[in-house]
Amino acid sequence: MTVNRRDVLKRLTVGAVAVAALPGTQLGKKDDTPSFHGPHQAGIFTPSQRNAVFAAFDVVGSLRPALQTLTTRARFLTTGGEPPAGPITAPPADNGVLGPVVPADRLTITVSVGASLFDGRFGLAARKPLTLTTMGVFPGDALDPAWCHGDLLLQICADNPDTVHHALRDIARATRGSLLLRYRRAGFLSPPRPAGTPRNLLGFKDGTSNPVEAEGAELIWAGAGEPDWAAGGSYQVLRFIRMHTEFWDRVSLAEQEAIIGRRRDSGAPLDGVRELDQPDYERDPSGVVIPLDAHIRLANPRTAETANSRILRRPYNYDDGMVPGGDLDAGLIFCAYQQDLRRGFEAVQKRLAEDPLNDYLRPFGGGYFFALPGVTSKEDWYGRALLG
Amino acid sequence: MVNFRITLLAAATVVVVAAAGAFVLAPSEAATPVPTEPEARALIDKYRTDAIKAISRDIRYTEAISTIGACTDPPGTYSISARYSLMPPSATAGAAAVDALRKRWTGLGYDLVTDVPGQNSQLLTEDPATGFRVGISQRAASYLRLAVSSPCLALPYTPTTPVLPEEQASVREAYQQYVAGVLDQLTRDVTALRSAVAGSDRAKARAAWLTAQLTWDRVGAAYGSFGAYADAIDGLPQGLPAGVRDKDFAGLRRIEYGLWHSEALGTLLPLVEAVGKQVTALRGDLPGATPAAVDLPLRVHEILEDALRFHRTGRTDMGAGAGLAEMAADVDATEALLDLFGSLLDERRPELRPAAHAALEKLRHAIAVRRDVDADLGGVLELLAQAPGLLEVTGS
Ligand code: HEM
Numbered sequence: 001m002t003v004n005r006r007d008v009l010k011r012l013t014v015g016a017v018a019v020a021a022l023p024g025t026q027l028g029k030k031d032d033t034p035s036f037h038g039p040h041q042a043g044i045f046t047p048s049q050r051n052a053v054f055a056a057f058d059v060v061g062s063l064r065p066a067l068q069t070l071t072t073r074a075r076f077l078t079t080g081g082e083p084p085a086g087p088i089t090a091p092p093a094d095n096g097v098l099g100p101v102v103p104a105d106r107l108t109i110t111v112s113v114g115a116s117l118f119d120g121r122f123g124l125a126a127r128k129p130l131t132l133t134t135m136g137v138f139p140g141d142a143l144d145p146a147w148c149h150g151d152l153l154l155q156i157c158a159d160n161p162d163t164v165h166h167a168l169r170d171i172a173r174a175t176r177g178s179l180l181l182r183y184r185r186a187g188f189l190s191p192p193r194p195a196g197t198p199r200n201l202l203g204f205k206d207g208t209s210n211p212v213e214a215e216g217a218e219l220i221w222a223g224a225g226e227p228d229w230a231a232g233g234s235y236q237v238l239r240f241i242r243m244h245t246e247f248w249d250r251v252s253l254a255e256q257e258a259i260i261g262r263r264r265d266s267g268a269p270l271d272g273v274r275e276l277d278q279p280d281y282e283r284d285p286s287g288v289v290i291p292l293d294a295h296i297r298l299a300n301p302r303t304a305e306t307a308n309s310r311i312l313r314r315p316y317n318y319d320d321g322m323v324p325g326g327d328l329d330a331g332l333i334f335c336a337y338q339q340d341l342r343r344g345f346e347a348v349q350k351r352l353a354e355d356p357l358n359d360y361l362r363p364f365g366g367g368y369f370f371a372l373p374g375v376t377s378k379e380d381w382y383g384r385a386l387l388g
Numbered sequence: 389m390v391n392f393r394i395t396l397l398a399a400a401t402v403v404v405v406a407a408a409g410a411f412v413l414a415p416s417e418a419a420t421p422v423p424t425e426p427e428a429r430a431l432i433d434k435y436r437t438d439a440i441k442a443i444s445r446d447i448r449y450t451e452a453i454s455t456i457g458a459c460t461d462p463p464g465t466y467s468i469s470a471r472y473s474l475m476p477p478s479a480t481a482g483a484a485a486v487d488a489l490r491k492r493w494t495g496l497g498y499d500l501v502t503d504v505p506g507q508n509s510q511l512l513t514e515d516p517a518t519g520f521r522v523g524i525s526q527r528a529a530s531y532l533r534l535a536v537s538s539p540c541l542a543l544p545y546t547p548t549t550p551v552l553p554e555e556q557a558s559v560r561e562a563y564q565q566y567v568a569g570v571l572d573q574l575t576r577d578v579t580a581l582r583s584a585v586a587g588s589d590r591a592k593a594r595a596a597w598l599t600a601q602l603t604w605d606r607v608g609a610a611y612g613s614f615g616a617y618a619d620a621i622d623g624l625p626q627g628l629p630a631g632v633r634d635k636d637f638a639g640l641r642r643i644e645y646g647l648w649h650s651e652a653l654g655t656l657l658p659l660v661e662a663v664g665k666q667v668t669a670l671r672g673d674l675p676g677a678t679p680a681a682v683d684l685p686l687r688v689h690e691i692l693e694d695a696l697r698f699h700r701t702g703r704t705d706m707g708a709g710a711g712l713a714e715m716a717a718d719v720d721a722t723e724a725l726l727d728l729f730g731s732l733l734d735e736r737r738p739e740l741r742p743a744a745h746a747a748l749e750k751l752r753h754a755i756a757v758r759r760d761v762d763a764d765l766g767g768v769l770e771l772l773a774q775a776p777g778l779l780e781v782t783g784s
Contacts, residue, residue: 250773
């Protein structure tokens with residue numbers, strides 16, 4: 001009977017793949033399942049999946065077994081398959097949210113460590129990545145300590161929200177007693193409207209200009225001077241940014257476009273026509289077409305001196321309840337990867353200090369983290385080189 | 389409140405209902421599909437970008453103005469156009485650009501409308517596929533003007549007459565006088581606060597603080613207007629590394645914090661004196677420190693946008709719980725500003741100001757009875773957001 005059931009499942013799976021192979025569907029395409037093993041973690045240059053949760057944990061038990069368990073769970077969850085059946089007398093091993101066979105669903109689980117992990121509790125004080133610090137306060141921030149920092153950060157992304165939820169719940173269960181959830185926030189990536197890069201909740205395409213994977217060695221992956229164990233890792237910045245969407249909607253389109261520096265409809269820079277046109281700031285030294293303080297111009301002035309401050313943004317929208325006063329609580333989960341926190345995020349953020357966009361934003365949380373090197377083999381686990 | 393909302397003069401879209409500009413000539417009879425306004429704007433970008441690609445990279449933009457001009461035939465239609473001033477490094481470079489564009493546009497099959505060569509050259513072409521006109525003229529050795537205009541379009545709204553720069557300047561002048569009066573009052577309030585803080589009656593000091601704070605709110609200093617002065621007078625602790633304990637946290641909010649957190653009155657004295665100095669300095673510097681005329685229309689809704697973002701969320705509350713009282717002061721400031729623009733608004737949309745005043749009155753009542761404040765505030769803001777677009781100036 002078991003055999004029969006398996007056969008049915010197999011046939012169902014084959015059927016699903018056949019359906020998924022139809023033009024226009026992304027789901028289940030075998031070749032775009034991000035690989036779990038490799039020198040770098042998946043979820044960094046991986047094309048963004050539709051859903052994500054960012055979950056910070058504090059380590060309250062022993063670190064090593066927690067990271068080993070985390071690895072085992074992540075390896076299974078990102079590969080998918082049938083969860084092992086436990087004894088019928090015990091509660092089921094899997095929470096069942098994804099049905100009897102766990103689909104991979106392009107799931108990635110990216111594990112990062114915060115500065116607090118190196119505070120001495122785990123004997124790691126001497127092994128801290130070079131530029132990893134606790135995130136400070138920037139002008140305009142209204143940080144809520146409940147939404148900041150953490151020993152570990154998990155970025156869990158998949159095409160469907162149930163897959164993301166299933167993974168977080170599975171991991172929290174497997175590490176219960178040693179990892180304590182500190183905060184978590186779910187985000188989504190909109191579908192292309194109507195084409196090109198997905199839009200954020202200000203209505204603008206977000207993610208158009210980003211470094212490409214070939215630039216990883218110069219811009220994204222841990223570089224010279226880092227401890228040996230860190231090779232292949234990357235600094236990650238997380239910022240929870242509330243948007244004053246009501247206020248934004250009361251601003252004229254011309255002003256919105258001047259604030260961002262791009263057209264709202266097409267995503268083109270104001271001096272171009274198509275989304276992927278490159279802005280030409282040399283042609284416009286006094287900012288008459290793209291204002292000098294447009295968000296894209298401050299964020300990336302495209303000069304030789306600022307080229308190495310470019311960062312890889314991997315943002316998600318969030319949309320959750322209300323703020324006092326009755327406005328929508330909606331915004332952006334800003335997530336960015338870079339080789340050096342000072343040279344990357346902080347340099348950009350400093351340039352954005354006078355960004356007119358800030359009036360419509362209120363950062364309320366986040367933190368600095370270091371995404372661990374990839375898990376390279378079946379025997380390897382997250383942080384093996386770090387813990388020695 | 390250190391941020392600046394941008395000044396749109398350079399990139400502003402202004403409406404010229406009067407005679408259409410040099411390049412907005414009568415449309416061709418070509419039976420081309422008439423685009424919608426967004427399509428027309430996207431096409432303008434396309435013609436501009438295409439032209440710019442055809443000329444030397446050493447030629448730089450110096451000004452950009454977009455206008456809407458009324459067409460006479462058929463009446464009630466409008467042509468959207470954009471002009472870009474460009475600076476070539478030399479007269480020869482400018483002439484070469486004109487030649488390059490003549491080649492480009494004729495090569496694309498555009499019809500020549502005007503082609504005056506030489507010193508004061510003027511070249512105008514029309515794309516028969518769309519009826520759009522694109523032209524370049526060399527006005528001086530180092531001055532080129534690229535212009536793109538749409539055929540006559542029906543718009544889903546009637547464009548309003550732009551405000552003249554001198555009209556805006558006189559509103560600024562009047563606002564400056566209004567602020568001067570409020571600051572004179574503030575000077576007296578701060579003196580009273582000083583003597584209260586020098587005494588030993590905390591309740592009296594708190595009341596004196598509230599009076600001074602509300603007077604300052606009546607200035608309407610939204611959006612980082614009055615820059616460093618405003619930061620010194622009522623800067624907030626958020627964004628400072630050590631928050632309320634930061635050494636740079638000073639001004640009226642810091643005094644409020646001390647008054648409501650059992651700090652000895654005497655320790656607040658230097659803070660009060662510093663505020664007094666800043667008020668005097670700002671009063672003396674008003675002609676320079678008053679926001680630019682082009683920014684003032686935005687303040688019509690921004691003062692209450694600030695109330696929503698700061699007072700309504702409790703972010704400015706350092707213990708006094710005066711958010712609602714402060715919002716009422718913001719209503720005063722908004723009404724004052726609205727009336728400074730009175731005739732300009734009334735000429736353009738007569739129903740707006742009475743509606744705004746009624747809504748502000750309703751909000752004032754809601755504040756007084758502490759009911760429906762959020763709903764009324766939201767309603768007022770949606771109305772006030774109509775104002776800035778009616779008050780833009782021509783860019784010339
Ligand atoms: C809610 C907050 C934010 C919003 C709504 C926002 C929106 C946008 C938009 C619409 C673009 C243009 C499209 C693109 O190239 O992706 C953009 C670009 C960019 N943003 Fe932001 N952004 C936000 C926060 C930030 C922050 C906090 C940073 C970094 C400190 C940042 C850095 C950048 C960079 C580097 C670019 C690319 C510029 C270029 O290469 O041309 N943004 N942002």
